[in-house]
Amino acid sequence: xxxxxxxxxxxxxxxxxxxxxxxxxxxxxxxxxxxxxxxxxxxxxxxxxxxxxxxxxxxxxxxxxxxxxxxxxxxxxxxxxxxxxxxxxxxxxxxxxxxxxxxxxxxxxxxxxxxxxxxxxxxxxxxxxxxxxxxxxxxxxxxxxxxxxxxx
Numbered sequence: 001x002x003x004x005x006x007x008x009x010x011x012x013x014x015x016x017x018x019x020x021x022x023x024x025x026x027x028x029x030x031x032x033x034x035x036x037x038x039x040x041x042x043x044x045x046x047x048x049x050x051x052x053x054x055x056x057x058x059x060x061x062x063x064x065x066x067x068x069x070x071x072x073x074x075x076x077x078x079x080x081x082x083x084x085x086x087x088x089x090x091x092x093x094x095x096x097x098x099x100x101x102x103x104x105x106x107x108x109x110x111x112x113x114x115x116x117x118x119x120x121x122x123x124x125x126x127x128x129x130x131x132x133x134x135x136x137x138x139x140x141x142x143x144x145x146x147x148x149x150x151x152x
Contacts, residue, residue: 002028002036010044013088013102019142023107024084024114027138031118032078038117039083040110048087063090064109066116084113098147104139108146111138 004021020040028036043051045061052058052065063086070081091105098105115134122128132148139146 002034002038004036004038004040007039007041009047010042010088012044012092013042013106015042015088015106016103019103020107020110023138023142024110026141027111027114028080028118030138030141031115031134033080033118035077035079037081038114041083041085042088042106043085045087045089048085048090051085061087061090063087063094064113066113068117071117080117082114082117084110084117086110086113100144100147104144104147107142107144108135108139111135 002025004024006015006017006020008015024038024040028038048065049059049061052060052062055065055067065085067083068080069083070079072079086106086109088102088106091109092102095102095105112131112135115131115138120127120131120134122131132146136146
């Protein structure tokens with residue numbers, strides 16, 4: 001069973017919680033995760049900056065953070081417990097530069113965070129390419145064409 005809780009602690013964008021849950025469930029299932037406790041938390045830039053400073057010692061807001069709390073792979077039943085935190089202010093600000101809506105940008109953040117929880121990384125060129133391929137597949141399943149121009 002995949003359980004997805006959504007917490008909305010921001011005021012800059014109205015969330016489409018139904019779509020966000022559907023996308024999250026889809027990513028996990030396509031990555032072979034059929035049991036999960038996922039918390040999706042949406043915050044403003046000030047809270048994101050505080051979290052980024054506290055946990056990663058980076059004193060600036062970022063788009064998405066992922067914290068993997070627990071995982072197991074017993075009897076071919078992969079389980080993940082993770083929290084994905086996304087900044088809606090960043091999504092609202094960045095989306096026009098990629099010529100798409102803030103909802104699409106937030107969907108990318110959720111996909112990216114969940115892929116981190118599933119074991120993807122983007123610290124070197126090879127792993128970044130692998131991450132981008134997985135993001136592209138996930139977004140395309142939901143009718144979105146990923147926008148990467150200029151992204152790191």
